[in-house]
Amino acid sequence: MTSGTMRQPIITVAGHVDHGKTSLLDCFRGSCVQAGEAGGITQKISFTKYPLEQIESVCPLIKKSGIAMKIPGFLFIDTPGHAAFTNLRKRGGALADLAILVVDIKKGIEPQTAEVIAILKANKTPFVIALNKIDNLSGWKKHSSIKESVESQALNVKEEFETCLLTFQGALQSHGFDSALYYELSDFTKKIAIVPCSARSKEGIPELLFVLCGLCQKFLAKQLELSEDAKGVILEIKKERGAEYAEAILYDGDIALNEEIVIASFGKPIVTKIRTLEEIQPLSFKYNAVKHATAATGVRMQLTEKEGILPGMPFQELKNNLAQITSNFKKEISDATKVHTQGIIAKADSLGSLEALLTLLQQASIQVLKAGIGPITKSDISSAKANLDNAPLDALMIGFNVESEEDVEFGKVTVFTDTVVYKLIDKVSEWRKQKQKEIEKEKLMGLATICKIEILPQYVFRNSNPAIFGVRVIAGTLKTHIPLIDENDLSIAHVKSIQADKHTVSEATQGMELAISLPGVTFDRQLKETRFLYATISESQLRAFKKNKELLSTDELKVLQEIADIKRKKNPEWGVT
Numbered sequence: 001m002t003s004g005t006m007r008q009p010i011i012t013v014a015g016h017v018d019h020g021k022t023s024l025l026d027c028f029r030g031s032c033v034q035a036g037e038a039g040g041i042t043q044k045i046s047f048t049k050y051p052l053e054q055i056e057s058v059c060p061l062i063k064k065s066g067i068a069m070k071i072p073g074f075l076f077i078d079t080p081g082h083a084a085f086t087n088l089r090k091r092g093g094a095l096a097d098l099a100i101l102v103v104d105i106k107k108g109i110e111p112q113t114a115e116v117i118a119i120l121k122a123n124k125t126p127f128v129i130a131l132n133k134i135d136n137l138s139g140w141k142k143h144s145s146i147k148e149s150v151e152s153q154a155l156n157v158k159e160e161f162e163t164c165l166l167t168f169q170g171a172l173q174s175h176g177f178d179s180a181l182y183y184e185l186s187d188f189t190k191k192i193a194i195v196p197c198s199a200r201s202k203e204g205i206p207e208l209l210f211v212l213c214g215l216c217q218k219f220l221a222k223q224l225e226l227s228e229d230a231k232g233v234i235l236e237i238k239k240e241r242g243a244e245y246a247e248a249i250l251y252d253g254d255i256a257l258n259e260e261i262v263i264a265s266f267g268k269p270i271v272t273k274i275r276t277l278e279e280i281q282p283l284s285f286k287y288n289a290v291k292h293a294t295a296a297t298g299v300r301m302q303l304t305e306k307e308g309i310l311p312g313m314p315f316q317e318l319k320n321n322l323a324q325i326t327s328n329f330k331k332e333i334s335d336a337t338k339v340h341t342q343g344i345i346a347k348a349d350s351l352g353s354l355e356a357l358l359t360l361l362q363q364a365s366i367q368v369l370k371a372g373i374g375p376i377t378k379s380d381i382s383s384a385k386a387n388l389d390n391a392p393l394d395a396l397m398i399g400f401n402v403e404s405e406e407d408v409e410f411g412k413v414t415v416f417t418d419t420v421v422y423k424l425i426d427k428v429s430e431w432r433k434q435k436q437k438e439i440e441k442e443k444l445m446g447l448a449t450i451c452k453i454e455i456l457p458q459y460v461f462r463n464s465n466p467a468i469f470g471v472r473v474i475a476g477t478l479k480t481h482i483p484l485i486d487e488n489d490l491s492i493a494h495v496k497s498i499q500a501d502k503h504t505v506s507e508a509t510q511g512m513e514l515a516i517s518l519p520g521v522t523f524d525r526q527l528k529e530t531r532f533l534y535a536t537i538s539e540s541q542l543r544a545f546k547k548n549k550e551l552l553s554t555d556e557l558k559v560l561q562e563i564a565d566i567k568r569k570k571n572p573e574w575g576v577t
Contacts, residue, residue, distance in 0.1 A: 006224045008049070008075045008296040009216045010095060010251060012125075015102035016112040020132040023199035024102055025078050028058070028209075029283045047249060047298040049282045050074040059209040071216055071224065073282075075249070075296040094120075095233055095251060095352075097220055098212065099127035105134055105164045105196070109171040115360065115422045117175045122359045126219070128193045128211055129179065131168065135198040137161055146196055146204040147183050165194070182211050189219070226295060230255040230317035233352075234263060237309055238300075245300045246309060253317065255299070256292040260318040264329035265308055266372070271318065272305035310373045312350030343367030344394050344428070345384045347376055349401040357400045357421055364425050366432070369394065376404035376415065384413040392439060393432050400424055441551040450545065450552070451476035451535035452559045453484075459515065460523050466496055467521040472513045475555035476535070479507045484518070485536045489566050492526065492533060493518040510555065534563050542575040 013021045029048050051073040056062055062069060077096065099120055103113060120127050134140055134149075139157045143149040153161065169179050172192065182193040193211055197204025216224065230253035238245050255261065257277045263270040278287035280298035287300050303309075314332060316325050336355040346361065346368045348354035354371055361368055370383050376399050387394040397410070399417040414431060418424040452474040459470025471478075484492045498505050500514040508514050521527065537545075545552065545560055552560070567574040 005226045006070050006072065006221065007226050007252070007294070008073045009071060009097040009212075009220060009224055010075045010077060010249070010296050011212065012077045012094075012096035012099040013102060014099055014116045014120075016104070016107070016110040016116075019102050019104040019107065019110075019113070020130075020199045021102045022078055024100070024130060024132065024197075024205075025076055027199045027202055027205055028054075028076065046078045046285065047280060048076040048078070049280050049284075049297055050076055051282045054283060055209055055213065059206040059213070061206055061210045062213060065210075067213070067217070069213065069217070070221070071213065074212070075298070077249070094123040094125045095249065096125055097223065098215060099125050100130050100208070100212075101127050102130045102132050103168065104136075105131050105161075105168070106136060108164070108168045109175075111422045112420065114175065117172075117177070118360060118363060119356050121176065122363070126215065128182075128195060128208070128215070129172075130204075130208055131165070131194050131196045132199055134161070134196045134203065135201050137164070142201055142203050146207050149203060150181070150196060161196075165196075169194075182207065188215060226254075227252050229253050229319070230259075230261070230295070232295075232299070232315050234309060234311060234313050234315060236311045236350075237306065243302060244306060246303055246306065247300050248298070248315065250293055250295045250297050250299050252295050254292055254294040255317060257290075261303075261315045262318050262322065262325045262329070263309055263315040264313045264333060265310060266333065267308075269322075269326050269329055270305055270308060271322070272303040274301050275304055276302040310351065312352040312354070312373070314351075337371045339369055339371050340367040341369070342391060342394060343369040344387075344396040344398060345369060345380050346371045347380060347397075347399045347402050348373060353400055357398075357424075360421055360425055361428075364429055366425070366428055367394075375399075375402050376408055376417075378405070378408055381408060381410060381413050381415075385411060388412055393435055396428065396431065398424055398428060437551055440548065448537045448541040448545075449477055449479055449482050449535045450537070450556045450559055450563075451478050451482065452562065453478055453516075453533050455527060455530060455533065456513070457528070461515060462517075463524055464522040466517040466519040467523040467527070468515055468517045469523055469527070470513065470515050471533075473508050473510050474532070475510055475553075475559045477507055477509050478512075478514075478516070478535075482535045484533045485566070486527075486530050486534075487532055487566060489536075489570055491536070493521050534559070534566065537563060539575045 013025055015021050025048060028050060052069055052071065055073060101116060103109065137157055137160050139154055141153060143152055150161065172179050177192050178190065179192040179194050182195050185191055185193055195204055195208045195211055197208055230250065232248045232250040235247045235249060238247055255274065255277065257274055260271060260273050263272065277290055277293060278300040279290045279293045281288055293299050314329065318325070336351055337358065344366065346357055348357050351373060354373055358368055358371060376397060380397055384395055384397045395413055397413055397415045400421060401419050402417065416424060416427045418427065453471040454474050456470035456472060462468035478495070478498065480495050480498055483494050486492055496517045496519050498508055498514055498516055500508060500512060542560070542564060549557060564575050
C-alpha cells in the first residue's frame with residue numbers, strides 16, 4: 001500500500017421515511033431498488049461502491065472545472081427508516097466521513113429528520129442537504145443546470161420554491177445550523193450547503209456529486225489517507241444456502257484471504273480467520289470472490305470462529321498485537337455504552353444503534369443504568385424491577401429494534417419497544433411525565449383523601465352496630481379509616497371496612513358501587529335523609545390541594561370546592577387565606 005493513498009470517502013445517506021434516500025441512490029447507480037422495498041421503505045442497511053469513472057460520467061462539471069480528482073470514488077451507505085444507523089461507528093467517531101441529509105422540499109424537517117440532525121451534530125459529522133422532489137413544485141420546469149432552473153422559473157413557481165426554502169432554512173437554524181444554496185456559498189465551513197434536486201428527473205444530481213467531491217478533497221484529505229492496519233465494522237451475520245457470512249464495511253487498510261482478524265465483543269474479543277472473502281462490486285449488490293480488499297468497501301466473509309459475533313462491532317487485522325487491540329476495543333465499547341449509576345434499562349440491535357439510542361436519551365435527560373445488544377432477557381427485566389420501590393421513574397425497559405426472549409415475563413415493569421428511535425423516546429418521556437404525576441398525587445393523597453360518595457338507600461344491610469349500606473363513589477378515592485362528613489359538615493364516622501363483590505378491599509375508585517360499614521352510626525336516625533357523604537379535610541390540606549391542582553381531575557377539583565362550600569356554612573373564612 002502506498003503511503004498517502006486516499007480511500008473512498010464513506011457517505012451516509014439519511015433522512016425521514018419517504019423523503020427519497022433510496023431513490024437518490026437509485027439515481028446515482030442507475031438501479032431501481034426503491035420499487036422492490038416493502039412499502040417503499042428501506043428494510044436493511046446497504047452499501048454501494050461508486051467508482052471515480054461513474055462520478056465523472058454523471059458529473060461532467062468535474063472535468064469542466066479542471067479539478068484533479070484524488071479520491072478513487074465513494075462508498076455510499078443507505079440507512080433504514082430508523083436513523084440510528086447514521087451512527088455506524090468506528091473508533092473515534094462516526095463511520096461516515098460525510099452525510100447526505102435528504103429532505104422533501106415540501107415537507108421540510110420531520111421527526112426522523114430532526115433525529116438524524118441530532119445524531120450528526122452529536123458526532124460532528126459534516127453533511128450536505130439534498131433538497132429533494134423539486135419537480136413536485138407545481139409548474140416546475142427543468143433547465144440545463146440547477147442554478148439556472150431556480151433562477152428561470154415562472155414567478156409563482158419561484159415564489160413557492162423560495163417559501164419552501166426559507167421555511168426549511170428557518171427550521172434548520174433552530175437545530176443550530178445556518179445554511180445556503182451551494183452556489184451562494186464562499187465558505188463551506190460556516191454554512192450547510194443546500195443542493196436542490198430531484199431523484200426522479202435526475203436534476204441537481206451532477207451538482208450534488210460535484211459538491212461532495214469538492215468537500216471531500218478540500219476538507220477530508222487527511223482522514224481519507226489509508227493506514228497499514230485493516231479496520232472495519234460488522235454489519236450483520238447472514239445465512240445463505242447453508243453458509244453463514246459476516247457482512248461488513250472495511251473502512252481502513254486492506255484485508256486478505258486467510259488472514260486473522262479480531263472482532264470486539266462485550267466479553268473476550270473473538271479471534272478468527274477469514275476462510276472466504278468477497279467484495280461488493282461497483283454499482284451492484286453482488287459480491288465477487290477476491291484474495292484481498294482495500295478500503296473503503298463492503299465485504300462478505302466466512303469466518304472460522306463466528307460464535308458470539310454481534311452487529312455493529314468493530315474488527316481489526318491481527319498483527320501480534322492482541323493485547324493492544326483488546327485494550328482499544330474495551331475502551332471503544334465502554335465509550336459507546338457509557339451508562340449512569342441510576343436509570344432505565346436499554347437494549348438495541350447493534351453497537352451503532354445502541355450508541356445512537358444512548359446519545360438521544362441523554363439529550364432528552366433520560367439516564368440509563370444498563371445497556372446492551374440483543375433481545376430483552378429475564379436479567380434485563382430483573383434490573384428494571386429493582387427500581388420499582390426506590391426509583392419508580394426508572395422501572396422501565398426499552399428495546400430499539402429488538403424483541404424479548406420467549407420466556408420473559410414483564411410483571412410490573414413497563415416495557416417499550418419500537419423500530420424508530422424518536423417514537424421510543426417520545427414513549428419514554430410521556431410515560432415518565434405521567435408516572436411523575438402519579439407519584440406526586442400519591443404523596444399528596446397521603447396527606448388527605450378527596451372523596452364524595454352517594455348513599456344507595458335501597459341497599460341497607462344493617463341499620464346499626466355498625467351500620468352497613470351500599471354507596472357509589474362519585475369522585476376521588478374511598479379508603480378505610482377516612483373520616484366522613486355530611487352536607488352540613490356534621491361528623492359521621494370513620495370508615496371501618498369496604499366490601500366490593502363480597503371481597504374486603506382497602507380502597508375504591510370513581511364509579512364503583514360497594515358496601516361500607518360505619519361504627520357508632522344508626523342509619524335510619526342519622527343517614528336516612530342524607531344523599532352524599534364527603535371525606536373531610538383541614539384548611540392546610542385544602543391549600544396543599546389547591547397548590548397542586550394540576551394533579552387533580554376535574555371531578556376531584558369540583559368535590560374540593562363542594563367541601564370548601566360545606567365548611568364555609570359554619571365559617572365563611574374557612575380556607576380563604
